[in-house]
Amino acid sequence: MTRYRLRGSSLATLAFVLAGSLALSACATIGGGDTPAADGSSSAEARTPLARGLDSATNPDPFPSTYRGLPRENMAIVGGTVFTGAGQRIENGVVIVTDGRVAAVGDASTPVPGGYRVVDARGRFVTPGIIDVHSHLGVYPSPGVTGMSDGNEATNPNTAQVWAEHSLWPQDPGFNTARAGGVTTLQILPGSANLFGGRGVTVRNVPSVTMQGMKMPGAPYGLKMACGENPSRVYGGRNSSPATGMGNVAGYRAAFIAAREYKAKWDKWREDGEGSPPTRNLQLETLAGVLDGSVLIQNHCYRADEMAVMIDVANEFGYRITAFHHAIEAYKIAPLLAREGICADMWTGWWGFKMEALDAVEANAALVDAPAGSCAVIHSDDAELTQRLNQEAAAALAAGRRIGMTISEERAMSWITLNPARSLGIADQTGSLESGKRADVVIWSANPFSVYARADQVFIDGALTFDRSNPAYQPLSDFELGQPGFGLSAANVLQGAR
Amino acid sequence: MRLKSLILGAACAAALFSTPALAQSLTAITGGRVLTGTSVIENGTVVIQNGRVVSVGTAAAPAGARIIDARGKVVSPGFVAVDSGLGGIEVSSVGGSDDLRNGANSISASFDVSYGLDPWSFTLPVARLGGITRAIVVPSHAGGGGGGGGHAHDDSDFAGVGHGGYQSPSLFAGQAAIIHLAQGNDILVRARVAMVAPFGEAGAGIVGGARGAQFTQFKETLAEVRLYARNKAAYDRAGLRDLSLSRADLEALIPVANGTMPLIVTVRRAADIQQVLRLAREEGVRIILDGAEEGWLVADQIAAANVPVLLNPLANLPGNLETRAARMQNATALDAAGVVIAIKGNDGAHRVRETRYNAGNAVSHGLPYEAAIEAITVNPARIFGMAGQFGELRAGAAADVVIWSGDPLEPLSDAEIIFIGGAEQAPTSRQFLLRDRYRDGGEGAMPPAYSR
Numbered sequence: 001m002t003r004y005r006l007r008g009s010s011l012a013t014l015a016f017v018l019a020g021s022l023a024l025s026a027c028a029t030i031g032g033g034d035t036p037a038a039d040g041s042s043s044a045e046a047r048t049p050l051a052r053g054l055d056s057a058t059n060p061d062p063f064p065s066t067y068r069g070l071p072r073e074n075m076a077i078v079g080g081t082v083f084t085g086a087g088q089r090i091e092n093g094v095v096i097v098t099d100g101r102v103a104a105v106g107d108a109s110t111p112v113p114g115g116y117r118v119v120d121a122r123g124r125f126v127t128p129g130i131i132d133v134h135s136h137l138g139v140y141p142s143p144g145v146t147g148m149s150d151g152n153e154a155t156n157p158n159t160a161q162v163w164a165e166h167s168l169w170p171q172d173p174g175f176n177t178a179r180a181g182g183v184t185t186l187q188i189l190p191g192s193a194n195l196f197g198g199r200g201v202t203v204r205n206v207p208s209v210t211m212q213g214m215k216m217p218g219a220p221y222g223l224k225m226a227c228g229e230n231p232s233r234v235y236g237g238r239n240s241s242p243a244t245g246m247g248n249v250a251g252y253r254a255a256f257i258a259a260r261e262y263k264a265k266w267d268k269w270r271e272d273g274e275g276s277p278p279t280r281n282l283q284l285e286t287l288a289g290v291l292d293g294s295v296l297i298q299n300h301c302y303r304a305d306e307m308a309v310m311i312d313v314a315n316e317f318g319y320r321i322t323a324f325h326h327a328i329e330a331y332k333i334a335p336l337l338a339r340e341g342i343c344a345d346m347w348t349g350w351w352g353f354k355m356e357a358l359d360a361v362e363a364n365a366a367l368v369d370a371p372a373g374s375c376a377v378i379h380s381d382d383a384e385l386t387q388r389l390n391q392e393a394a395a396a397l398a399a400g401r402r403i404g405m406t407i408s409e410e411r412a413m414s415w416i417t418l419n420p421a422r423s424l425g426i427a428d429q430t431g432s433l434e435s436g437k438r439a440d441v442v443i444w445s446a447n448p449f450s451v452y453a454r455a456d457q458v459f460i461d462g463a464l465t466f467d468r469s470n471p472a473y474q475p476l477s478d479f480e481l482g483q484p485g486f487g488l489s490a491a492n493v494l495q496g497a498r
Numbered sequence: 499m500r501l502k503s504l505i506l507g508a509a510c511a512a513a514l515f516s517t518p519a520l521a522q523s524l525t526a527i528t529g530g531r532v533l534t535g536t537s538v539i540e541n542g543t544v545v546i547q548n549g550r551v552v553s554v555g556t557a558a559a560p561a562g563a564r565i566i567d568a569r570g571k572v573v574s575p576g577f578v579a580v581d582s583g584l585g586g587i588e589v590s591s592v593g594g595s596d597d598l599r600n601g602a603n604s605i606s607a608s609f610d611v612s613y614g615l616d617p618w619s620f621t622l623p624v625a626r627l628g629g630i631t632r633a634i635v636v637p638s639h640a641g642g643g644g645g646g647g648g649h650a651h652d653d654s655d656f657a658g659v660g661h662g663g664y665q666s667p668s669l670f671a672g673q674a675a676i677i678h679l680a681q682g683n684d685i686l687v688r689a690r691v692a693m694v695a696p697f698g699e700a701g702a703g704i705v706g707g708a709r710g711a712q713f714t715q716f717k718e719t720l721a722e723v724r725l726y727a728r729n730k731a732a733y734d735r736a737g738l739r740d741l742s743l744s745r746a747d748l749e750a751l752i753p754v755a756n757g758t759m760p761l762i763v764t765v766r767r768a769a770d771i772q773q774v775l776r777l778a779r780e781e782g783v784r785i786i787l788d789g790a791e792e793g794w795l796v797a798d799q800i801a802a803a804n805v806p807v808l809l810n811p812l813a814n815l816p817g818n819l820e821t822r823a824a825r826m827q828n829a830t831a832l833d834a835a836g837v838v839i840a841i842k843g844n845d846g847a848h849r850v851r852e853t854r855y856n857a858g859n860a861v862s863h864g865l866p867y868e869a870a871i872e873a874i875t876v877n878p879a880r881i882f883g884m885a886g887q888f889g890e891l892r893a894g895a896a897a898d899v900v901i902w903s904g905d906p907l908e909p910l911s912d913a914e915i916i917f918i919g920g921a922e923q924a925p926t927s928r929q930f931l932l933r934d935r936y937r938d939g940g941e942g943a944m945p946p947a948y949s950r
Contacts, residue, residue, distance in 0.1 A: 352848035451858030485823030
């Protein structure tokens with residue numbers, strides 16, 4: 001996730017300038033520990049870096065993932081109906097998992113290596129782990145009481161400097177219920193009060209004491225942007241800008257103008273080392289990350305007309321939009337989104353809660369999916385809905401079929417697996433059962449497009465993280481201990497079995 | 499009471515068939531898997547005429563009937579939404595379109611949602627396409643019940659200190675109505691079928707913050723209602739002490755105080771449920787529990803009190819400290835204990851169509867299939883005094899019939915043909931019009947605005 005590459009030829013001058021500026025810093029004496037690894041061009045002259053924390057390039061990953069995955073074993077999941085997530089359906093399929101990665105996927109003739117544990121999935125369905133691109137678990141956790149509402153830094157329309165991972169409470173029991181619904185990866189986003197709400201974080205859905213223990217290694221950051229009613233309502237209500245849609249757009253443009261200047265200063269300083277180094281600005285740093293492509297735009301945007309404007313803003317400043325979230329009206333511009341290569345992240349059933357959600361149609365995902373190059377995604381934004389994204393996809397599939405569209409279940413499965421992985425920039429890592437990818441696998445009791453299907457087993461990186469029939473794999477968060485009903489079975493079902 | 503309900507229901511139902519020509523024709527739906535609401539008939543025949551179900555069984559279709567071939571299909575009663583806002587709210591964030599909540603302290607218990615219902619609401623066809631044909635429309639309140647969903651409670655004003663000496667805000671949100679969802683210009687089936695009040699955190703917040711205070715306030719209020727009922731003449735000549743509710747509200751609460759009108763109590767915590775059951779016993783009030791997320795912890799007590807429960811089986815997370823014991827098995831446990839349950843949709847108005855999925859999810863978490871069907875058909879009718887009138891395929895009931903492409907609890911199934919009161923409903927909605935307009939990408943030479 002390196003955002004800024006130091007250029008070797010500039011290192012010498014860089015060091016020269018730094019020597020002068022460091023005298024101003026009280027922290028100068030601790031700067032030495034962060035010297036970045038030489039990139040092969042090492043100048044003979046000793047380079048003194050900026051004081052610790054003043055140059056993002058010296059430590060591009062200041063809150064590094066400590067995710068290791070749970071204990072795993074090599075296994076072969078055999079006999080089930082496999083949806084690969086990449087469009088294939090294999091009856092009586094075999095999924096080979098080696099060292100936490102998918103080693104092979106095929107039909108019954110696929111050889112099972114010796115010593116592998118064989119998981120019998122006969123009569124059941126096997127899919128990639130579900131990926132929810134829009135979650136507020138941990139930042140708007142359960143219980144949503146005073147002291148726990150940490151999802152919206154609604155203090156300024158531009159808070160690109162905040163990171164959702166710094167609000168994330170790993171003990172949110174919603175992570176456990178989501179996992180019981182087959183969710184293995186989530187993007188946790190800040191709320192949508194602001195034009196720029198801050199950075200999201202992509203997490204592996206494993207129980208962890210720390211945020212870092214869930215953070216997905218190598219996943220790109222996303223910047224939450226918001227169109228429409230929310231920012232203009234929040235700030236207009238305070239008699240400040242933005243109060244309108246046009247105020248929103250002026251705000252985006254002003255921010256990217258500043259980000260362009262900021263990026264140019266750093267680029268120049270890194271290039272020629274002349275003058276004082278720029279002062280690090282976390283807000284502009286995130287926006288500059290958008291401009292250099294290292295931070296992906298995750299843009300809450302309901303209306304088709306607003307999405308079209310946002311595409312023009314992106315073109316004006318030379319960045320690209322990875323995904324529109326809550327894209328209620330994506331079906332009105334499905335061909336445009338496909339041409340632009342922008343994912344549309346959608347609900348099926350939500351509508352009518354505000355004017356910009358008025359034109360929702362259940363066939364949205366099906367219609368968005370139709371053009372070549374499309375990227376239709378079903379998302380939740382909700383701790384309950386995230387547990388049933390398979391059903392939300394089923395309802396969208398049914399709505400498409402109702403108007404005569406020919407859509408297979410294996411195709412619709414991509415709306416909650418491979419396409420969300422594309423929407424997060426992690427499709428090379430997960431989202432489908434294909435060789436080399438992380439073995440994020442769900443074994444369902446029945447066809448996941450049925451309301452009666454339950455996730456029986458959920459594997460993350462090849463490790464069993466949830467088993468509906470084995471209490472040893474039914475985690476409870478710290479919060480859940482000792483609460484009313486704790487330890488009691490409801491209708492003969494253990495609490496952890498969900 | 500029951501007999502009176504039946505008579506009233508019949509009179510109302512007869513008044514609401516707005517497309518008589520269609521509603522009156524003799525129609526037989528044959529060959530389908532028939533869910534009557536209480537049983538399953540394979541290869542069944544459902545005969546309807548004059549807006550009512552004539553017969554349900556396995557007999558051949560009567561001569562002269564229009565035949566609808568339902569082989570391979572499932573035939574069910576129309577589903578009944580409880581705790582809904584259908585027809586009472588259009589867009590949640592647009593205050594002017596919300597007629598489910600009233601802030602005036604002189605019109606609280608007396609607030610009657612039926613006057614604000616809109617038969618032309620675009621929420622109705624959307625719910626109808628989800629198989630919903632009848633609904634209980636309830637006023638909304640700070641406790642998160644009803645069509646408007648949750649509201650942030652304004653704690654700046656407490657009961658007993660409002661203008662005119664009236665409680666402000668009131669303990670009571672107002673009175674619910676029953677509607678049908680047929681096309682036409684009158685959707686009201688019956689007004690004033692239940693009173694609504696939040697308890698638990700929301701109720702406590704109304705009274706001043708503490709739960710215990712609400713119980714005191716409630717008892718004091720009923721005492722005032724009874725005093726008023728006994729002394730109307732004195733009240734009218736100002737010969738009675740000052741009371742904390744307006745005359746209209748006192749009048750509206752008389753049937754609650756005497757146990758003829760049920761009180762829908764939104765309550766979540768097991769401890770609060772116990773106290774509400776006790777209050778109902780002590781005061782002789784008929785109650786219906788709404789929410790009851792922790793109900794499974796006290797299922798036997800709810801069953802023993804013969805109190806029905808309106809619930810959402812998807813509620814399994816502690817949204818606040820009142821619902822820490824929320825579980826997906828709540829519906830299953832309550833049903834097993836013998837409680838009559840009705841399953842709700844996912845919000846008041848817009849996602850009511852998901853009621854059938856909620857029932858399906860209850861099944862996947864242990865609720866018997868037949869119980870899940872009952873919870874969205876006959877049980878709501880029973881709970882609101884309409885047993886046999888709708889929500890069931892049996893002779894004499896309103897001909898609310900839905901023909902499904904498959905199991906109605908499955909998202910992959912569609913409602914293909916919908917009758918309400920015997921009238922076949924157009925299978926469309928504003929959403930379908932939008933969908934069709936953009937079906938081919940919307941990039942033709944003529945803008946989409948030229949298509950209908």
